[in-house]
Amino acid sequence: MKALVARSYGPLEELEFTDLPTPVPGPGQLLVRMEAASINAVDKVLVTGSMREAIPATHPFVPGVDISGTVEAVGEGSTRFVVGDPVIAWNSIPSGALAEYALISDAPSAARRPAALTPAQGAALPTGALTAAALLDITRVPLHGSVLIVGASGGVGSFTVQLAKRAGLTVLAGGRDSDSDFLHRLGADHTLDYRAGDLAQAAHRLVPGGVDAVIDLAHAGPALATTAAAAKPGGRLVSPLGGPAAFDREVSAAYGGTRAPEGRLEALAAQAARGTLRIEIDSDYSFGQARQALLDYAANHIRGKVTVTF
Ligand SMILES: NC(=O)c1ccc[n+]([C@@H]2O[C@H](COP(=O)([O-])OP(=O)(O)OC[C@H]3O[C@@H](n4cnc5c(N)ncnc54)[C@H](OP(=O)(O)O)[C@@H]3O)[C@@H](O)[C@H]2O)c1
Incomplete structure (x- = not known):
């Protein structure tokens, strides 16, 4: 072959x-x-x-x-x-x-x-949607909570935005200014241009006090502290790339990767076939x-x- x-x-x-x-x-x-x-x-x-x-x-x-x-x-x-x-x-x-x-x-x-x-x-x-679902599993934000997704326009991010919105969260999506329409179409409530300034400060302007969680798909290691600063005290930073065990203001860290629990890939494929997952x-x-x-x-x-x- x-x-x-x-x-x-x-x-x-x-x-x-x-x-x-x-x-x-x-x-x-x-x-x-x-x-x-x-x-x-x-x-x-x-x-x-x-x-x-x-x-x-x-x-x-x-x-x-x-x-x-x-x-x-x-x-x-x-x-x-x-x-x-x-x-x-x-x-x-x-x-x-x-x-x-x-x-x-x-x-x-x-x-x-x-x-x-x-x-x-x-x-x-498979990788994009399964990883998005796995990261949301460990994000554990309650209904009506808020999440900042960094790297929202990429392969994992484009699914994460949709699944977070469907879970009833307020979604702040970090991407390029030129991706704003794309991210809104996926369900983002707010879009933040990561090239225009500090993402954490921009997120605090939209959600005073900080978001419940940050899912960062773009940074690894100590660099995650920059975006963890968008979370509220006691909030959560989630990443598929690994980093520190915790951050300032008691922001906890949860690291995970692609997982395929029984039935999940079928369910995601069925949602895509129905047109409820783009x-x-x-x-x-x-x-x-x-x-x-x-x-x-x-x-x-x-x-x-x-x-x-x-
Ligand atoms: N552990 C696991 O099992 C697992 C599974 C899947 C993915 N991952 C990892 O997760 C990451 C994301 O995967 P992916 O498939 O979504 O990758 P991707 O399609 O390349 O998307 C990465 C996104 O990050 C954005 N980005 C890059 N630099 C940035 C910065 N400085 N600030 C803000 N955003 C930035 C990119 O935006 P621009 O295009 O505008 O630069 C892009 O939207 C990758 O590093 C991948 O290796 C891990």
């Missing part, structure tokens, strides 16, 4: 198309004929090896954690899918989406793709342009997701 491959850790430019043996599904696995994939920040991390101690890749490595395709073969003991089923999946570190065929686990990280979703829409959903695709590339998709994702301002259609 044709695959976009990293032979060793290195820059995205060194990815090359090559032939690899088509994988064979083992027990509990499914072989998927790929129809679409989407690009995520972790793809670059795994290709370059920038966090190889924590998340190592094995070579030859095929990037791509978001999968959308058709079940081609079913491994022993797999019971939820049959050959021919349209499927989407979050594949985490094993990756493999940027190839003609990919292996996935028959697990809650895989779900049937509703007929109303295109392959690209299916691929744009899937924002910034740009779609052909499989032959997959390396360029990774390069452009890493270099450009993206609204929502970048997808690759086979």
Whole structure:
């Protein structure tokens, strides 16, 4: 099968198309004929090896954690899918989406793709929506509370804004001024231009005393203190990237990442199919342009997701 491959850790430019043996599904696995994939920040991390101690890749490595395709073969003991089923999946570190065929686990990280979703829409959903839902789980803001979402226009942020609004929260969305309409369409009550000044001060002007929680999708480590300052005393800072255990004014920290509890990916896909959850695709590339998709994702301002259609 044709695959976009990293032979060793290195820059995205060194990815090359090559032939690899088509994988064979083992027990509990499914072989998927790929129809679409989407690009995520972790793809670059795994290709370059920038966090190889924590998340190592094995070579030859095929990037791509978001999968959308058709079940081609079913491994022993797999019971939820049959050959021919349209499927989407979050594949985490094993990756493999940027190839003609990919292996996935028959697990809650895989779900049937509703007929109303295109392959690209299916691929744009798993990491972004599952991570948004997982971060809101640990945010624990009560109904009618307020949340500042930093990095709101990106792949995770575009889902986080929608799910936070639907949870009954007042949503302050941090993005570029030019993304204001986009963020309001997703459900943001207020938009804040992170390039125009201090986000925390802007948030305090809108919610005097501070928001109940900040979900920061853009900063890591000590830099999170800047946005944690938008939270009220005793509030919460949530991040998928990790940082200090707590902040000034007894603002607590909660760190978490993508999770796929039983039934959640199905539920999110069903909401998208009904049109109650928008899937924002910034740009779609052909499989032959997959390396360029990774390069452009890493270099450009993206609204929502970048997808690759086979
Ligand atoms: N731990 C996990 O399991 C997990 C899972 C998924 C994602 N993540 C991480 O979560 C982060 C967000 O993921 P994503 O897929 O949403 O990435 P993304 O699509 O690249 O979005 C990142 C967003 O952050 C914004 N941003 C960048 N610098 C900023 C700054 N200084 N101030 C305010 N906003 C800024 C970007 O806006 P501009 O385009 O305007 O710069 C963009 O909207 C990534 O770092 C990713 O690695 C972790």
